[in-house]
Amino acid sequence: MDSLLDQLLARRRFLELTGTGIGSAVLANLFGQDLLAQAPRTAPSGIGALPGLPHHAPKAKRVIYLFQSGAPSQHELWDYKPALADMVGQDLPPSVRGDQRVTTMTAGQDSFPLVPSKFPFSQHGQSRAWVSDLMPYTAGIVDELCFIKSLHTEAINHDPGITFFQTGAQLAGRPSIGAWLSYGLGTLNADLPTFVAMVSKGSAQTGQPLYDRLWGSGFLPTRYQGVKFLSTGDPVLYLSNPPGVDQGTRRRFLDDLGALNQLKQEEFGDPETSTRIAQYEMAYRMQTSVPELTDLSNEPESTFDLYGEDSRKPGTFARNCLLARRLAERGVRFIQCFHRGWDQHTRLPQGIQRQAKDVDQAQAALVQDLKQRGMLDDTLVIWGGEFGRSAYSQGVLTEETYGRDHHPRAFTIWMAGGGVKPGMSYGETDEFSYNIASNPVHIHDLHATMLHLLGIDHTKLTFPFQGRNFRLTDVAGRVVQDVMA
Numbered sequence: 001m002d003s004l005l006d007q008l009l010a011r012r013r014f015l016e017l018t019g020t021g022i023g024s025a026v027l028a029n030l031f032g033q034d035l036l037a038q039a040p041r042t043a044p045s046g047i048g049a050l051p052g053l054p055h056h057a058p059k060a061k062r063v064i065y066l067f068q069s070g071a072p073s074q075h076e077l078w079d080y081k082p083a084l085a086d087m088v089g090q091d092l093p094p095s096v097r098g099d100q101r102v103t104t105m106t107a108g109q110d111s112f113p114l115v116p117s118k119f120p121f122s123q124h125g126q127s128r129a130w131v132s133d134l135m136p137y138t139a140g141i142v143d144e145l146c147f148i149k150s151l152h153t154e155a156i157n158h159d160p161g162i163t164f165f166q167t168g169a170q171l172a173g174r175p176s177i178g179a180w181l182s183y184g185l186g187t188l189n190a191d192l193p194t195f196v197a198m199v200s201k202g203s204a205q206t207g208q209p210l211y212d213r214l215w216g217s218g219f220l221p222t223r224y225q226g227v228k229f230l231s232t233g234d235p236v237l238y239l240s241n242p243p244g245v246d247q248g249t250r251r252r253f254l255d256d257l258g259a260l261n262q263l264k265q266e267e268f269g270d271p272e273t274s275t276r277i278a279q280y281e282m283a284y285r286m287q288t289s290v291p292e293l294t295d296l297s298n299e300p301e302s303t304f305d306l307y308g309e310d311s312r313k314p315g316t317f318a319r320n321c322l323l324a325r326r327l328a329e330r331g332v333r334f335i336q337c338f339h340r341g342w343d344q345h346t347r348l349p350q351g352i353q354r355q356a357k358d359v360d361q362a363q364a365a366l367v368q369d370l371k372q373r374g375m376l377d378d379t380l381v382i383w384g385g386e387f388g389r390s391a392y393s394q395g396v397l398t399e400e401t402y403g404r405d406h407h408p409r410a411f412t413i414w415m416a417g418g419g420v421k422p423g424m425s426y427g428e429t430d431e432f433s434y435n436i437a438s439n440p441v442h443i444h445d446l447h448a449t450m451l452h453l454l455g456i457d458h459t460k461l462t463f464p465f466q467g468r469n470f471r472l473t474d475v476a477g478r479v480v481q482d483v484m485a
Contacts, residue, residue: 046186046333053184054455059419059484060380061188063181063450064324064335066363069162069208070342073389073404074412075433076117076352079149080130083431084116084391092392096434103156105345105394106405112392114432115402118349127423134356137364143423144367144376145414146483150427150436153387153408153443158208158343161386161408164443166214168472175218175463177447178334180472182224184461185454188331192293193227196327197336198320200231202358204341204351215336219465226336229323231315235294247287293326306369308361318362325369328379342385345394346403367416380418380453387411391432410436413446419453421485441480448477453484 046053075081092112106112121130122139129142138145155161160170167174175183178195187194197215201207215226229235264270296303296312303322304311310318320337327335339359344351363383370376388411389404410429416422427439448458451472458477462469 046188047190048186050184050186050461053461055457055460056455058453058455059378060417060453061378062328062331062333062335063177063380063382063418063454064328064366065177065337066321066359066366066381066383067162067165067336067338068342068359068383068385069210069338069340070158070204070344071161071385071387071389071406071411072342072355073117073344073348073352074149074410075389075391075404076119076348077132077135077356078130078147078412078414079429079433080121080132081116081391081429081431081433082121084114087114088116089113089397092432092434096430096432100409101156102390103406106390106392109394112390113397114391115393115397115404118399125423127425129423129425132356134353135360137361141364141367141416144371144416146416146420146422147412147414147425148427148441148446148480148483149410149412149425149429150438150440151384151388151411151413151443151446152436152440155387156406156408158386158406161406162208162210162214165386167218168444168447168474172211172213173218174470175220175224175472176213176215176226177450177472178215178226178336179217179220179224180451180461181334181454183220183463184456185333188333192290192327192330192332194332195224195226195334195336196332197226197228197338198231198323199228199338199340200315200317200320200358201340202317203354204358206343207340208343210338210340214338219470220463226334229294231319235290293330294323296322303369307365310358311362316362317359318365321362321366325366325373325375328370328375329373344389344403345405347401348389348403349400370417376417378418380420380450381416382413382450383415384413385411388433391434407434409434415483419485421483424483426480426483439482442476444473444477445480447473449480449483452479 090113092114097112117132119132119134121132123129124131124139125143127143129145129147131139131142153161153164155164155170163172164170166176178197182194195215199210212228215228217223217225299322307322308318310316311322313319317337317339324335324337342355367376367381370379370381387406387408390407392405393402394405395403410433427441428437429435430437451458451461458471458473458479462471
């Protein structure tokens, strides 16, 4: 009898909550705040952060990750190796390659002919950083950048390589970086997703497939997964009301649906039910916040001049960089801009020229824009792909049609803002850009450093699953103190 009475009282309490809107009540519980109070929609620290987080004072509040899918060649862009010009066509010395595995695409080659970049390099800025002529706009901001030229990974093929960078593991199923941050640090704006992903392809005819799991939540509750913004139609699927449904009708529908879901939550205690309620409520609020975000009519002409003409075109890398700045302004915690098409096994000179033109102006503009708005200090920008490219040519070596194979042993990325030391290069490779000569940095080290800049001890951000505590850096990772300001 007591059990039945308790159930009836719980139902009565539930009906009282619906009088002020089931969505507000549930969200107040989920986010740990009173959403009915007249509080600002943005908050200086995370709403719904785990207890005890951040672990220490953060230098960065948010991350914009410009992921270059397909593996851009460090030889043609960032890692200047003039000695290769005197060795063109010579076989890569066996002592350099050692017993390192190569992909099936070059494993059958009789030789591994060395090939230098056909594009000139020059030094720029007070840091005197070497940058290819393919990246003139980025060359203009090198004093804001921290190059890491000694990154390495175990993955030798694209999908496990991309998955490793996004989740800390080569096999699918782990939470993505943005999901970990959403789980640990909470949201800075209750009206927008904590984690947004955007994909562009540019002038490339093909590109590596990018699956939703790359911005997924893995074994974390699904409310921490990223929201993919689309380039055509509604930025988010089903954002608009169906024909014949006005906003008031949608609000009543969500209240009734929330009531039914809350009954299920009380009956079964499934956290995914709370997630479903929260996602419906977020979708309702995004009907106002997202159209305002993606409406660029209030941007001055100087913005489009800065980012380039492509920033007017939905779906381009330039447009996504501009949207990334607007998302960052509005408190989105993790913004992932994927750009496809860097997989140049043949005809690399033609392909990489197009790719560089797609991204160069916009990525430099993003860093400049954040700085002039006073946001670069607490926004960490990361640029890079899943691995690098080989010093030797794949297939027949000619100046116009050479290509490069995958190379996980040593490659370059860059970072800017967010507590990173500007105007520096960290790590070195040998004269072939094949092996690391000093200061190796593993993917787990990069993740540990990124989390540290956000105020997180990477060994303490964990989630119990299948009998063990998992973390983004698995059982490895060290913070690279030398790259931090």
